[in-house]
Amino acid sequence: SAVISQKPSRDICQRGTSLTIQCQVDSQVTMMFWYRQQPGQSLTLIATANQGSEATYESGFVIDKFPISRPNLTFSTLTVSNMSPEDSSIYLCSVGAGNYGYTFGSGTRLTVV
């Protein structure tokens, strides 16, 4: 299965600033997924990133708040823009599907103060 390197692993940010999270995969993949887990909540899909097209966002998530780049088949970034304390979460990228399940990055633990 694929191996994903996700950075940063954690950060503490001031409200109103932006943070860009990167995921690098060791193989080419068509779809990459970005998830968020707020404290006490389920892991929730933010968007699906396909190379060469705009990301597809889930209900409740918008491009202005969570812009995503997918410049090639092994890399993607998620930016959390104009952060507020409610954005404090664990953010995860993911690839894969089918009978073997998904592979996840190790997560970015974000605290907004």
Add this chain to the structure above:
Amino acid sequence: ILNVEQSPQSLHVQEGDSTNFTCSFPSSNFYALHWYRWETAKSPEALFVMTLNGDEKKKGRISATLNTKEGYSYLYIKGSQPEDSATYLCAYSGGSNYKLTFGKGTLLTVNP
């Protein structure tokens, strides 16, 4: 809105105990049910992907069953060890959709 419920929310057991958790999900439009183990500061790790009603899967001391008609899955751990301490997540996908809807997880703590 899809609802995936896991119970219990948390569980403390002694080393050597066997335990099980429940995941309930919509029984309509079922495609697959995933189980993941998520240890603190690590990536969620896929345990099982189950697609057929009556499926039973096993990986070492961990096994899972699936009932798609009534919409539930059980995860069993036999002879729990401290290294089994983690959050266990289930996730449902409907139709041919690749999107996963996760439950909130069951946090297992195994005391030595």
